[in-house]
Amino acid sequence: MPKLNKRRFLGRTYARRQWHDQRVSPENESVSEEEEITQDNDDDIEFIHFANKIKINDIGDLFGLIKDKIGLKIVTVLLYMTLRHFGISWIKYDDFLKKIDALTTKTANKWTNIFLSGSFDEFISEGRGGKHILSFYDVFPDIELLAKNYSVQRCGAKAADFDAFELEKFIDEQFYMITDIKKDPNNSLIRSVQSCRLDLRRWGARFESNSRYPYFEGHERNDVVQHRIEFLRHFLPRKHSYYLISEGAQPK
Known part of the structure:
Protein backbone atom coordinates (compact mmCIF):
# COMPACT_ATOMS: atom_id res chain seq x y z
CA MET A 1 0.00 0.00 0.00
CA GLU A 27 -17.99 9.27 31.83
CA ASN A 28 -14.70 9.38 29.94
CA GLU A 29 -14.74 13.01 28.83
CA SER A 30 -11.56 14.81 29.84
CA VAL A 31 -9.36 17.73 28.90
CA SER A 32 -9.91 19.01 25.37
CA GLU A 33 -6.92 18.89 23.05
CA GLU A 34 -7.55 21.28 21.21
CA GLU A 35 -7.13 42.64 30.74
CA GLU A 36 -6.32 43.96 33.06
CA ILE A 37 -9.84 45.19 33.87
CA THR A 38 -9.99 48.66 35.29
CA GLN A 39 -13.16 49.91 36.89
CA ASP A 40 -14.30 53.35 37.83
CA ASN A 41 -17.51 54.88 39.04
CA ASP A 42 -18.63 55.75 35.51
CA ASP A 43 -18.93 52.05 34.71
CA ASP A 44 -21.85 51.60 37.10
CA ILE A 45 -24.39 53.00 34.63
CA GLU A 46 -23.22 50.63 31.91
CA PHE A 47 -23.26 47.69 34.32
CA ILE A 48 -26.97 48.20 35.06
CA HIS A 49 -27.85 47.35 31.46
CA PHE A 50 -24.97 44.95 30.83
CA ALA A 51 -27.02 41.78 31.25
CA ASN A 52 -29.24 42.78 28.35
CA GLU A 126 -5.06 13.99 32.65
CA GLY A 127 -3.54 15.75 29.71
CA ARG A 128 -0.28 16.70 31.44
CA GLY A 129 3.04 15.94 29.86
CA GLY A 130 1.54 15.04 26.49
CA LYS A 131 2.83 16.10 23.11
CA HIS A 132 1.84 19.46 21.72
CA ILE A 133 -0.93 18.98 19.18
CA LEU A 134 -1.03 21.32 16.22
CA SER A 135 -4.15 23.38 15.77
CA PHE A 136 -6.35 22.85 12.73
CA TYR A 137 -5.00 25.92 10.94
CA ASP A 138 -1.39 25.03 11.78
CA VAL A 139 -1.90 21.97 9.60
CA PHE A 140 -4.18 23.59 7.00
CA PRO A 141 -3.23 27.29 6.65
CA ASP A 142 -4.60 27.35 3.10
CA ILE A 143 -8.06 26.40 4.40
CA GLU A 144 -7.88 29.30 6.84
CA LEU A 145 -7.08 31.71 4.00
CA LEU A 146 -9.92 30.34 1.87
CA ALA A 147 -12.36 30.45 4.79
CA LYS A 148 -11.43 34.01 5.73
CA ASN A 149 -11.81 35.29 2.15
CA TYR A 150 -15.09 33.42 1.79
CA SER A 151 -16.40 34.96 5.02
CA VAL A 152 -15.53 38.51 3.97
CA GLN A 153 -17.18 38.04 0.58
CA ARG A 154 -20.34 36.49 2.03
CA CYS A 155 -20.67 39.17 4.71
CA GLY A 156 -20.48 41.79 1.97
CA ALA A 157 -23.17 40.12 -0.14
CA LYS A 158 -26.58 41.78 -0.47
CA ALA A 159 -28.39 38.93 1.26
CA ALA A 160 -27.32 39.11 4.91
CA ASP A 161 -27.70 35.42 5.65
CA PHE A 162 -24.11 34.30 6.24
CA ASP A 163 -23.41 32.81 9.67
CA ALA A 164 -21.08 30.42 11.48
CA PHE A 165 -23.14 27.41 10.36
CA GLU A 166 -22.44 28.22 6.72
CA LEU A 167 -18.74 28.71 7.47
CA GLU A 168 -18.70 25.37 9.29
CA LYS A 169 -20.02 23.62 6.16
CA PHE A 170 -17.62 25.49 3.87
CA ILE A 171 -14.58 24.48 5.93
CA ASP A 172 -15.78 20.88 6.02
CA GLU A 173 -16.09 20.79 2.22
CA GLN A 174 -12.64 22.34 1.75
CA PHE A 175 -11.07 19.90 4.20
CA TYR A 176 -12.24 16.79 2.38
CA MET A 177 -11.48 18.33 -1.00
CA ILE A 178 -7.90 19.23 -0.07
CA THR A 179 -7.09 16.02 1.80
CA ASP A 180 -8.83 13.83 -0.80
CA ILE A 181 -10.41 11.81 2.01
CA LYS A 182 -13.83 10.21 1.59
CA LYS A 183 -16.08 11.48 4.35
CA ASP A 184 -17.89 9.04 6.59
CA PRO A 185 -21.55 10.17 6.59
CA ASN A 186 -21.70 9.43 10.34
CA ASN A 187 -18.91 11.89 11.11
CA SER A 188 -19.64 15.33 12.49
CA LEU A 189 -18.37 18.37 10.61
CA ILE A 190 -14.62 18.81 10.91
CA ARG A 191 -14.90 22.14 12.77
CA SER A 192 -17.62 23.07 15.25
CA VAL A 193 -19.90 26.10 15.09
CA GLN A 194 -18.29 27.48 18.25
CA SER A 195 -14.84 27.22 16.67
CA CYS A 196 -16.11 28.94 13.53
CA ARG A 197 -17.54 31.83 15.55
CA LEU A 198 -14.15 32.22 17.22
CA ASP A 199 -12.50 32.12 13.78
CA LEU A 200 -14.73 34.96 12.61
CA ARG A 201 -13.92 37.04 15.68
CA ARG A 202 -10.20 36.38 15.24
CA TRP A 203 -10.40 37.50 11.61
CA GLY A 204 -11.99 40.79 12.64
CA ALA A 205 -15.72 40.09 12.34
CA ARG A 206 -18.21 41.49 14.81
CA PHE A 207 -21.56 40.23 16.02
CA GLU A 208 -24.43 42.59 16.78
CA SER A 209 -26.27 41.73 20.00
CA ASN A 210 -29.59 41.40 18.15
CA SER A 211 -28.30 39.33 15.24
CA ARG A 212 -26.47 36.05 14.67
CA TYR A 213 -24.98 37.35 11.43
CA PRO A 214 -21.39 38.66 11.57
CA TYR A 215 -20.03 41.64 9.65
CA PHE A 216 -16.59 43.04 8.85
CA GLU A 217 -16.02 46.78 9.24
CA GLY A 218 -15.08 48.23 5.89
CA HIS A 219 -16.79 45.34 4.09
CA GLU A 220 -20.42 46.25 4.75
CA ARG A 221 -23.05 45.46 2.13
CA ASN A 222 -23.72 48.13 -0.49
CA ASP A 223 -27.32 48.58 0.65
CA VAL A 224 -26.16 49.20 4.23
CA VAL A 225 -23.63 51.80 3.09
CA GLN A 226 -26.25 53.48 0.90
CA HIS A 227 -28.71 53.61 3.80
CA ARG A 228 -26.11 55.37 5.97
CA ILE A 229 -25.42 57.90 3.24
CA GLU A 230 -29.12 58.65 2.84
CA PHE A 231 -29.52 59.04 6.60
CA LEU A 232 -26.65 61.53 6.82
CA ARG A 233 -27.95 63.48 3.84
CA HIS A 234 -31.30 63.77 5.58
CA PHE A 235 -29.96 64.50 9.06
CA LEU A 236 -27.12 66.98 8.53
CA PRO A 237 -29.17 69.77 6.87
CA ARG A 238 -31.75 69.40 9.68
CA LYS A 239 -29.43 68.89 12.66
CA HIS A 240 -30.59 72.11 14.33
CA SER A 241 -34.10 70.68 14.50
CA TYR A 242 -32.95 67.84 16.77
CA TYR A 243 -32.03 67.84 20.43
CA LEU A 244 -28.30 67.47 21.00
CA ILE A 245 -26.79 65.96 24.14
CA SER A 246 -23.58 67.52 25.39
CA GLU A 247 -20.96 65.73 27.46
CA GLY A 248 -20.18 66.38 31.10
CA ALA A 249 -21.69 65.78 34.52
CA GLN A 250 -24.92 67.57 33.53
CA PRO A 251 -25.55 66.90 29.84
CA LYS A 252 -27.92 69.21 27.96
Missing part, protein backbone atom coordinates in the same frame (compact mmCIF):
# COMPACT_ATOMS: atom_id res chain seq x y z
CA PRO A 2 1.56 3.35 -1.03
CA LYS A 3 2.55 5.69 1.77
CA LEU A 4 0.20 8.64 2.35
CA ASN A 5 1.61 12.10 1.89
CA LYS A 6 1.86 14.24 5.01
CA ARG A 7 -1.21 16.33 4.21
CA ARG A 8 -3.53 13.34 3.79
CA PHE A 9 -2.01 11.58 6.82
CA LEU A 10 -2.62 14.59 9.07
CA GLY A 11 -6.08 15.01 7.58
CA ARG A 12 -7.06 11.45 8.40
CA THR A 13 -5.61 11.81 11.88
CA TYR A 14 -7.63 14.96 12.48
CA ALA A 15 -10.82 13.42 11.11
CA ARG A 16 -10.41 10.34 13.30
CA ARG A 17 -9.83 12.50 16.36
CA GLN A 18 -13.00 14.47 15.62
CA TRP A 19 -14.96 11.21 15.29
CA HIS A 20 -13.50 9.93 18.56
CA ASP A 21 -14.41 13.15 20.36
CA GLN A 22 -17.96 12.88 19.04
CA ARG A 23 -18.47 9.33 20.32
CA VAL A 24 -16.61 9.52 23.64
CA SER A 25 -18.70 8.47 26.63
CA PRO A 26 -19.68 11.24 29.06
CA LYS A 53 -26.23 42.76 26.03
CA ILE A 54 -24.88 39.31 26.89
CA LYS A 55 -25.99 36.54 24.54
CA ILE A 56 -25.42 32.82 25.02
CA ASN A 57 -23.34 32.71 21.83
CA ASP A 58 -20.99 35.36 23.22
CA ILE A 59 -20.50 33.27 26.35
CA GLY A 60 -19.92 30.20 24.20
CA ASP A 61 -17.29 32.03 22.15
CA LEU A 62 -15.39 33.08 25.26
CA PHE A 63 -15.74 29.59 26.71
CA GLY A 64 -14.26 28.12 23.53
CA LEU A 65 -11.33 30.52 23.70
CA ILE A 66 -10.62 29.63 27.33
CA LYS A 67 -10.92 25.87 26.90
CA ASP A 68 -8.41 26.03 24.03
CA LYS A 69 -5.97 27.63 26.47
CA ILE A 70 -6.48 25.67 29.68
CA GLY A 71 -8.57 22.64 28.78
CA LEU A 72 -12.24 21.74 28.74
CA LYS A 73 -12.43 19.99 32.11
CA ILE A 74 -11.10 22.75 34.37
CA VAL A 75 -13.19 25.56 32.93
CA THR A 76 -16.33 23.39 32.92
CA VAL A 77 -15.84 22.48 36.58
CA LEU A 78 -15.28 26.14 37.45
CA LEU A 79 -18.55 27.14 35.79
CA TYR A 80 -20.40 24.19 37.29
CA MET A 81 -19.22 25.00 40.82
CA THR A 82 -20.10 28.68 40.34
CA LEU A 83 -23.62 27.91 39.15
CA ARG A 84 -24.15 25.49 42.03
CA HIS A 85 -22.81 28.07 44.49
CA PHE A 86 -25.44 30.60 43.44
CA GLY A 87 -28.22 28.03 43.65
CA ILE A 88 -29.01 27.79 39.95
CA SER A 89 -31.41 24.92 39.29
CA TRP A 90 -30.20 21.69 37.69
CA ILE A 91 -32.38 22.20 34.61
CA LYS A 92 -30.95 25.67 34.00
CA TYR A 93 -27.26 24.86 34.38
CA ASP A 94 -27.61 21.61 32.44
CA ASP A 95 -29.13 23.54 29.54
CA PHE A 96 -26.45 26.24 29.87
CA LEU A 97 -23.54 23.79 29.74
CA LYS A 98 -25.02 22.13 26.66
CA LYS A 99 -25.45 25.43 24.84
CA ILE A 100 -21.83 26.52 25.32
CA ASP A 101 -20.50 23.07 24.34
CA ALA A 102 -19.07 22.24 27.78
CA LEU A 103 -18.80 18.81 29.39
CA THR A 104 -22.06 17.18 30.43
CA THR A 105 -23.50 17.96 33.84
CA LYS A 106 -22.89 14.37 34.93
CA THR A 107 -19.21 14.57 34.01
CA ALA A 108 -18.82 18.03 35.54
CA ASN A 109 -20.32 16.72 38.79
CA LYS A 110 -17.93 13.76 38.79
CA TRP A 111 -14.84 15.95 38.42
CA THR A 112 -16.15 18.43 40.97
CA ASN A 113 -16.48 15.64 43.53
CA ILE A 114 -12.93 14.51 42.75
CA PHE A 115 -11.63 18.06 43.20
CA LEU A 116 -13.53 18.66 46.45
CA SER A 117 -12.54 15.29 47.88
CA GLY A 118 -8.92 16.39 47.88
CA SER A 119 -7.78 14.19 45.00
CA PHE A 120 -5.94 17.10 43.43
CA ASP A 121 -3.37 14.97 41.61
CA GLU A 122 -6.11 12.92 40.00
CA PHE A 123 -7.98 16.08 39.02
CA ILE A 124 -5.05 17.63 37.18
CA SER A 125 -3.34 14.43 36.01
Whole structure:
Protein backbone atom coordinates (compact mmCIF):
# COMPACT_ATOMS: atom_id res chain seq x y z
CA MET A 1 0.00 0.00 0.00
CA PRO A 2 1.56 3.35 -1.03
CA LYS A 3 2.55 5.69 1.77
CA LEU A 4 0.20 8.64 2.35
CA ASN A 5 1.61 12.10 1.89
CA LYS A 6 1.86 14.24 5.01
CA ARG A 7 -1.21 16.33 4.21
CA ARG A 8 -3.53 13.34 3.79
CA PHE A 9 -2.01 11.58 6.82
CA LEU A 10 -2.62 14.59 9.07
CA GLY A 11 -6.08 15.01 7.58
CA ARG A 12 -7.06 11.45 8.40
CA THR A 13 -5.61 11.81 11.88
CA TYR A 14 -7.63 14.96 12.48
CA ALA A 15 -10.82 13.42 11.11
CA ARG A 16 -10.41 10.34 13.30
CA ARG A 17 -9.83 12.50 16.36
CA GLN A 18 -13.00 14.47 15.62
CA TRP A 19 -14.96 11.21 15.29
CA HIS A 20 -13.50 9.93 18.56
CA ASP A 21 -14.41 13.15 20.36
CA GLN A 22 -17.96 12.88 19.04
CA ARG A 23 -18.47 9.33 20.32
CA VAL A 24 -16.61 9.52 23.64
CA SER A 25 -18.70 8.47 26.63
CA PRO A 26 -19.68 11.24 29.06
CA GLU A 27 -17.99 9.27 31.83
CA ASN A 28 -14.70 9.38 29.94
CA GLU A 29 -14.74 13.01 28.83
CA SER A 30 -11.56 14.81 29.84
CA VAL A 31 -9.36 17.73 28.90
CA SER A 32 -9.91 19.01 25.37
CA GLU A 33 -6.92 18.89 23.05
CA GLU A 34 -7.55 21.28 21.21
CA GLU A 35 -7.13 42.64 30.74
CA GLU A 36 -6.32 43.96 33.06
CA ILE A 37 -9.84 45.19 33.87
CA THR A 38 -9.99 48.66 35.29
CA GLN A 39 -13.16 49.91 36.89
CA ASP A 40 -14.30 53.35 37.83
CA ASN A 41 -17.51 54.88 39.04
CA ASP A 42 -18.63 55.75 35.51
CA ASP A 43 -18.93 52.05 34.71
CA ASP A 44 -21.85 51.60 37.10
CA ILE A 45 -24.39 53.00 34.63
CA GLU A 46 -23.22 50.63 31.91
CA PHE A 47 -23.26 47.69 34.32
CA ILE A 48 -26.97 48.20 35.06
CA HIS A 49 -27.85 47.35 31.46
CA PHE A 50 -24.97 44.95 30.83
CA ALA A 51 -27.02 41.78 31.25
CA ASN A 52 -29.24 42.78 28.35
CA LYS A 53 -26.23 42.76 26.03
CA ILE A 54 -24.88 39.31 26.89
CA LYS A 55 -25.99 36.54 24.54
CA ILE A 56 -25.42 32.82 25.02
CA ASN A 57 -23.34 32.71 21.83
CA ASP A 58 -20.99 35.36 23.22
CA ILE A 59 -20.50 33.27 26.35
CA GLY A 60 -19.92 30.20 24.20
CA ASP A 61 -17.29 32.03 22.15
CA LEU A 62 -15.39 33.08 25.26
CA PHE A 63 -15.74 29.59 26.71
CA GLY A 64 -14.26 28.12 23.53
CA LEU A 65 -11.33 30.52 23.70
CA ILE A 66 -10.62 29.63 27.33
CA LYS A 67 -10.92 25.87 26.90
CA ASP A 68 -8.41 26.03 24.03
CA LYS A 69 -5.97 27.63 26.47
CA ILE A 70 -6.48 25.67 29.68
CA GLY A 71 -8.57 22.64 28.78
CA LEU A 72 -12.24 21.74 28.74
CA LYS A 73 -12.43 19.99 32.11
CA ILE A 74 -11.10 22.75 34.37
CA VAL A 75 -13.19 25.56 32.93
CA THR A 76 -16.33 23.39 32.92
CA VAL A 77 -15.84 22.48 36.58
CA LEU A 78 -15.28 26.14 37.45
CA LEU A 79 -18.55 27.14 35.79
CA TYR A 80 -20.40 24.19 37.29
CA MET A 81 -19.22 25.00 40.82
CA THR A 82 -20.10 28.68 40.34
CA LEU A 83 -23.62 27.91 39.15
CA ARG A 84 -24.15 25.49 42.03
CA HIS A 85 -22.81 28.07 44.49
CA PHE A 86 -25.44 30.60 43.44
CA GLY A 87 -28.22 28.03 43.65
CA ILE A 88 -29.01 27.79 39.95
CA SER A 89 -31.41 24.92 39.29
CA TRP A 90 -30.20 21.69 37.69
CA ILE A 91 -32.38 22.20 34.61
CA LYS A 92 -30.95 25.67 34.00
CA TYR A 93 -27.26 24.86 34.38
CA ASP A 94 -27.61 21.61 32.44
CA ASP A 95 -29.13 23.54 29.54
CA PHE A 96 -26.45 26.24 29.87
CA LEU A 97 -23.54 23.79 29.74
CA LYS A 98 -25.02 22.13 26.66
CA LYS A 99 -25.45 25.43 24.84
CA ILE A 100 -21.83 26.52 25.32
CA ASP A 101 -20.50 23.07 24.34
CA ALA A 102 -19.07 22.24 27.78
CA LEU A 103 -18.80 18.81 29.39
CA THR A 104 -22.06 17.18 30.43
CA THR A 105 -23.50 17.96 33.84
CA LYS A 106 -22.89 14.37 34.93
CA THR A 107 -19.21 14.57 34.01
CA ALA A 108 -18.82 18.03 35.54
CA ASN A 109 -20.32 16.72 38.79
CA LYS A 110 -17.93 13.76 38.79
CA TRP A 111 -14.84 15.95 38.42
CA THR A 112 -16.15 18.43 40.97
CA ASN A 113 -16.48 15.64 43.53
CA ILE A 114 -12.93 14.51 42.75
CA PHE A 115 -11.63 18.06 43.20
CA LEU A 116 -13.53 18.66 46.45
CA SER A 117 -12.54 15.29 47.88
CA GLY A 118 -8.92 16.39 47.88
CA SER A 119 -7.78 14.19 45.00
CA PHE A 120 -5.94 17.10 43.43
CA ASP A 121 -3.37 14.97 41.61
CA GLU A 122 -6.11 12.92 40.00
CA PHE A 123 -7.98 16.08 39.02
CA ILE A 124 -5.05 17.63 37.18
CA SER A 125 -3.34 14.43 36.01
CA GLU A 126 -5.06 13.99 32.65
CA GLY A 127 -3.54 15.75 29.71
CA ARG A 128 -0.28 16.70 31.44
CA GLY A 129 3.04 15.94 29.86
CA GLY A 130 1.54 15.04 26.49
CA LYS A 131 2.83 16.10 23.11
CA HIS A 132 1.84 19.46 21.72
CA ILE A 133 -0.93 18.98 19.18
CA LEU A 134 -1.03 21.32 16.22
CA SER A 135 -4.15 23.38 15.77
CA PHE A 136 -6.35 22.85 12.73
CA TYR A 137 -5.00 25.92 10.94
CA ASP A 138 -1.39 25.03 11.78
CA VAL A 139 -1.90 21.97 9.60
CA PHE A 140 -4.18 23.59 7.00
CA PRO A 141 -3.23 27.29 6.65
CA ASP A 142 -4.60 27.35 3.10
CA ILE A 143 -8.06 26.40 4.40
CA GLU A 144 -7.88 29.30 6.84
CA LEU A 145 -7.08 31.71 4.00
CA LEU A 146 -9.92 30.34 1.87
CA ALA A 147 -12.36 30.45 4.79
CA LYS A 148 -11.43 34.01 5.73
CA ASN A 149 -11.81 35.29 2.15
CA TYR A 150 -15.09 33.42 1.79
CA SER A 151 -16.40 34.96 5.02
CA VAL A 152 -15.53 38.51 3.97
CA GLN A 153 -17.18 38.04 0.58
CA ARG A 154 -20.34 36.49 2.03
CA CYS A 155 -20.67 39.17 4.71
CA GLY A 156 -20.48 41.79 1.97
CA ALA A 157 -23.17 40.12 -0.14
CA LYS A 158 -26.58 41.78 -0.47
CA ALA A 159 -28.39 38.93 1.26
CA ALA A 160 -27.32 39.11 4.91
CA ASP A 161 -27.70 35.42 5.65
CA PHE A 162 -24.11 34.30 6.24
CA ASP A 163 -23.41 32.81 9.67
CA ALA A 164 -21.08 30.42 11.48
CA PHE A 165 -23.14 27.41 10.36
CA GLU A 166 -22.44 28.22 6.72
CA LEU A 167 -18.74 28.71 7.47
CA GLU A 168 -18.70 25.37 9.29
CA LYS A 169 -20.02 23.62 6.16
CA PHE A 170 -17.62 25.49 3.87
CA ILE A 171 -14.58 24.48 5.93
CA ASP A 172 -15.78 20.88 6.02
CA GLU A 173 -16.09 20.79 2.22
CA GLN A 174 -12.64 22.34 1.75
CA PHE A 175 -11.07 19.90 4.20
CA TYR A 176 -12.24 16.79 2.38
CA MET A 177 -11.48 18.33 -1.00
CA ILE A 178 -7.90 19.23 -0.07
CA THR A 179 -7.09 16.02 1.80
CA ASP A 180 -8.83 13.83 -0.80
CA ILE A 181 -10.41 11.81 2.01
CA LYS A 182 -13.83 10.21 1.59
CA LYS A 183 -16.08 11.48 4.35
CA ASP A 184 -17.89 9.04 6.59
CA PRO A 185 -21.55 10.17 6.59
CA ASN A 186 -21.70 9.43 10.34
CA ASN A 187 -18.91 11.89 11.11
CA SER A 188 -19.64 15.33 12.49
CA LEU A 189 -18.37 18.37 10.61
CA ILE A 190 -14.62 18.81 10.91
CA ARG A 191 -14.90 22.14 12.77
CA SER A 192 -17.62 23.07 15.25
CA VAL A 193 -19.90 26.10 15.09
CA GLN A 194 -18.29 27.48 18.25
CA SER A 195 -14.84 27.22 16.67
CA CYS A 196 -16.11 28.94 13.53
CA ARG A 197 -17.54 31.83 15.55
CA LEU A 198 -14.15 32.22 17.22
CA ASP A 199 -12.50 32.12 13.78
CA LEU A 200 -14.73 34.96 12.61
CA ARG A 201 -13.92 37.04 15.68
CA ARG A 202 -10.20 36.38 15.24
CA TRP A 203 -10.40 37.50 11.61
CA GLY A 204 -11.99 40.79 12.64
CA ALA A 205 -15.72 40.09 12.34
CA ARG A 206 -18.21 41.49 14.81
CA PHE A 207 -21.56 40.23 16.02
CA GLU A 208 -24.43 42.59 16.78
CA SER A 209 -26.27 41.73 20.00
CA ASN A 210 -29.59 41.40 18.15
CA SER A 211 -28.30 39.33 15.24
CA ARG A 212 -26.47 36.05 14.67
CA TYR A 213 -24.98 37.35 11.43
CA PRO A 214 -21.39 38.66 11.57
CA TYR A 215 -20.03 41.64 9.65
CA PHE A 216 -16.59 43.04 8.85
CA GLU A 217 -16.02 46.78 9.24
CA GLY A 218 -15.08 48.23 5.89
CA HIS A 219 -16.79 45.34 4.09
CA GLU A 220 -20.42 46.25 4.75
CA ARG A 221 -23.05 45.46 2.13
CA ASN A 222 -23.72 48.13 -0.49
CA ASP A 223 -27.32 48.58 0.65
CA VAL A 224 -26.16 49.20 4.23
CA VAL A 225 -23.63 51.80 3.09
CA GLN A 226 -26.25 53.48 0.90
CA HIS A 227 -28.71 53.61 3.80
CA ARG A 228 -26.11 55.37 5.97
CA ILE A 229 -25.42 57.90 3.24
CA GLU A 230 -29.12 58.65 2.84
CA PHE A 231 -29.52 59.04 6.60
CA LEU A 232 -26.65 61.53 6.82
CA ARG A 233 -27.95 63.48 3.84
CA HIS A 234 -31.30 63.77 5.58
CA PHE A 235 -29.96 64.50 9.06
CA LEU A 236 -27.12 66.98 8.53
CA PRO A 237 -29.17 69.77 6.87
CA ARG A 238 -31.75 69.40 9.68
CA LYS A 239 -29.43 68.89 12.66
CA HIS A 240 -30.59 72.11 14.33
CA SER A 241 -34.10 70.68 14.50
CA TYR A 242 -32.95 67.84 16.77
CA TYR A 243 -32.03 67.84 20.43
CA LEU A 244 -28.30 67.47 21.00
CA ILE A 245 -26.79 65.96 24.14
CA SER A 246 -23.58 67.52 25.39
CA GLU A 247 -20.96 65.73 27.46
CA GLY A 248 -20.18 66.38 31.10
CA ALA A 249 -21.69 65.78 34.52
CA GLN A 250 -24.92 67.57 33.53
CA PRO A 251 -25.55 66.90 29.84
CA LYS A 252 -27.92 69.21 27.96
